[in-house]
Amino acid sequence: MERENYKSLLIKVSFLMCIILFAAISAQADVYMFRDEGGKTYFTNLPGQGRVKVHLPLKKEMKNIKGAKWMAKDSSADRHTVAFEPVIASAGELFSVDPDLIRAVIKAESNFNPRAVSPKGALGLMQLMPGTAREMNVMDPFDPVENIHGGARYLRQLLESLNGDLPLALAAYNAGPARVAWQNKIPPIRETRDYVQRVLNYYKSLKERNTL
Numbered sequence: 001m002e003r004e005n006y007k008s009l010l011i012k013v014s015f016l017m018c019i020i021l022f023a024a025i026s027a028q029a030d031v032y033m034f035r036d037e038g039g040k041t042y043f044t045n046l047p048g049q050g051r052v053k054v055h056l057p058l059k060k061e062m063k064n065i066k067g068a069k070w071m072a073k074d075s076s077a078d079r080h081t082v083a084f085e086p087v088i089a090s091a092g093e094l095f096s097v098d099p100d101l102i103r104a105v106i107k108a109e110s111n112f113n114p115r116a117v118s119p120k121g122a123l124g125l126m127q128l129m130p131g132t133a134r135e136m137n138v139m140d141p142f143d144p145v146e147n148i149h150g151g152a153r154y155l156r157q158l159l160e161s162l163n164g165d166l167p168l169a170l171a172a173y174n175a176g177p178a179r180v181a182w183q184n185k186i187p188p189i190r191e192t193r194d195y196v197q198r199v200l201n202y203y204k205s206l207k208e209r210n211t212l
Helices: 001-026 078-094 100-109 130-135 144-161 166-175 177-183 190-211
Strands: 031-035 039-045 052-054
Touching: 001 052, 052 166, 078 100, 078 130, 078 144, 078 177, 100 144, 100 166, 144 177, 166 190
Parallel strands: none
Antiparallel strands: 031 039, 031 052
């Protein structure tokens, strides 16, 4: 009986060690993010073409953001962007959008306020309209991770549909793709024209800063 108890204990200890070892290996494994043809995002431990290495959980990296106090009147975005950098970088690589462009759009749209709501109902960092958010598979527009990835994906779609014309893509982001595609030019809307110029100015400043 004593030998059987010892054997049972040995099996339990061995099983426990296997669990600990597996957890340690899993914790160290690389994780890659990719999207399918429908635009849905998936995660895997297998590298491959079109797959971006990320550090999970992304939402854990953002845990201090949701409780932060954001100064909308602060003209300097530098201290705000640091917290969002991991997500901006992964979104830029995943959707082939210049991270500086994402930063410029966020600056123009919400001044890096993840809880921003416009009078027209646009939500979050990249000010996604509810319909656009649903199309981009964004379940929670106030979640910085979902919002930035959804906004970057939307920018990529606009750039592709407008042959890479950045001013037109920005105009479509602001006024809606239908208004831009109809005449293939920036619509004569003061708000949209000012918006495009503002984003381009931010974008230019960011590129100049990076070349210093």
